[in-house]
Amino acid sequence: MITNVKRIRNWQKYSKHIPNGEQVFIGLEITDELMDDLQKIGFEDNLIPGRAICPSPELGRVSKFNAEGRLVKQRNLPKETAYRQVHWEWQTWDGQWHSGWRDVPYQRYPRKLIDPPSEYLTIIERGGKKFIVVSGSFVQGEIDGGVPTHKVNLMLELFGKADVLRQDMQAFIVPKLIKVNWRIIPEGELPWSQSKERLASYFQRVSASKLPLVKQRLETISKYQPEFIAQGVDGYRGYLVFGFTRHNLFVLESPEYGNATYVFEGDWKQVSQLTKAEILAGNLHKHRVVHMTSWEKEIEQILKPALIMNLV
Incomplete structure (x- = not known):
């Protein structure tokens, strides 16, 4: 269980105990404690297995990136001309006032769109219990670490915690830390x-x-x-x-x-x-x-x- 942090930076830190090749889900078992958060996201009380929702961008920064992506400044490139619209008022020779919108040019670094991950929260059922998981599973060691990092951060933003689950929805056992100092x-x-x-x-x-x-x-x-x-x-x-x-x-x-x-x-x-x-x-x-x-x-x-x- 990953708790007591708002977000993680490095998936490897939290997955050293997971063997490469294992199917991994990021999610949580649904308990009464989660019901208010699930309703805020848009799930109904009956929690039908298979129901999937892409969290609203209004739920937080991670949810916003998940739904809309992110614009990144490319400071290594020359600046470009961009335009912003401003409301303008002016008076003509006959004393009449007019107003409207004008495009005002300015210089800025080019922006690159980082595509939104578009992860969905999905209700699944295993062994008579229901779970909320982030989209599908992934294979440990076969994908870029940014993918599970984002999945975990989405759960942390929405629920304040996240669990690393096997295909059967059992949590991976974290070995006891033995410090060798x-x-x-x-x-x-x-x-x-x-x-x-x-x-x-x-x-x-x-x-x-x-x-x-x-x-x-x-x-x-x-x-x-x-x-x-x-x-x-x-x-x-x-x-x-x-x-x-x-x-x-x-x-x-x-x-x-x-x-x-x-x-x-x-x-x-x-x-x-x-x-x-x-x-x-x-x-x-x-x-x-x-x-x-x-x-x-x-x-x-x-x-x-x-x-x-x-x-x-």
């Missing part, structure tokens, strides 16, 4: 001397003046034997997380953000799904150790108990 380095234990070789891209982001201090901090955390190191990817570049999973502690270090080391408590699944805003907000961490001369001592107080328990 971190790359584990490594799975299992490696000495810091080997782990840091895999962090070359991380160190490249650090200025030469900061690099010795950054390496020193990372080596300090590593001596407490974390089970893994996770490097941020994509929007999380610049972050490292040291995971002490047996103690449910996760140390987040970054030379770029916050001027501090953050220690989170919980399990890795929860910590790894934190947004950058949540990380930087400062209200979810257990400890915040500012990058000052006392930093190493404070880190020792937090992590030394974990090291002792590892050795027991």
Whole structure:
């Protein structure tokens, strides 16, 4: 279900879960909630299957484009002479006033008509239920993305929501989003001397003046034997997380953000799904150790108990 937006720009964003070759309808199951909107469009109460209506251009911008098309300025072409009609009044030599319409020339860029899609809303019935769909189905991956984008936007304008339906009118199941914000380095234990070789891209982001201090901090955390190191990817570049999973502690270090080391408590699944805003907000961490001369001592107080328990 596509909701909470007035229109979409890119069909691909909403169709990644649909296999190519699938027959797709854009529509909605008809419920009491939709009846007022359906009547505004022109459907009668009995909703006879097969009834089809092209929405009036007065219902909104998308409906207007659907019914009438759109004129697009061609700014890459030389201007042309066009005419607008204006109402004119003038007085002749005998003192009489006259009025009429005149064509007044002006210069403008040529216009190109984008043909109207002329999509119809159609009532169909499947399994004893009625649905309102935009014209016919289309095959995913075989048409220009602008076609389904327009279909969705028409539904959003008229009903405030749209569903992506199979041929049997069942909704496509959207897989649960799994955010991959971190790359584990490594799975299992490696000495810091080997782990840091895999962090070359991380160190490249650090200025030469900061690099010795950054390496020193990372080596300090590593001596407490974390089970893994996770490097941020994509929007999380610049972050490292040291995971002490047996103690449910996760140390987040970054030379770029916050001027501090953050220690989170919980399990890795929860910590790894934190947004950058949540990380930087400062209200979810257990400890915040500012990058000052006392930093190493404070880190020792937090992590030394974990090291002792590892050795027991």
